[in-house]
Amino acid sequence: MAKRGDYFGLPYIVSVILAIIPFTAWLCGFITRFMEGKIIAGIIRLIGLGFILWIVDLILMIVSKHILRLLPV
Numbered sequence: 574m575a576k577r578g579d580y581f582g583l584p585y586i587v588s589v590i591l592a593i594i595p596f597t598a599w600l601c602g603f604i605t606r607f608m609e610g611k612i613i614a615g616i617i618r619l620i621g622l623g624f625i626l627w628i629v630d631l632i633l634m635i636v637s638k639h640i641l642r643l644l645p646v
Contacts, residue, residue, distance in 0.1 A: 580592075581608075589634055592630055595627050598627050599618065602630055602640055603615050
């Protein structure tokens with residue numbers, strides 16, 4: 574069974590490829606947070622900290638197979 578990444582339950586390798594591309598990482602992170610019901614975290618990803626979160630998400634996706642959960646609420 575293929576390992577699952579953090580973006581929409583896609584296979585891990587697809588999630589890593591999406592995380593490498595800045596725009597798709599930003600968009601997928603935004604949509605993922607909204608799908609989880611984390612509206613504030615989604616808005617933060619939408620309006621700010623884009624580059625910093627992209628780098629952190631990329632590192633965490635490769636190392637732990639999950640994106641950063643900046644706000645747990």
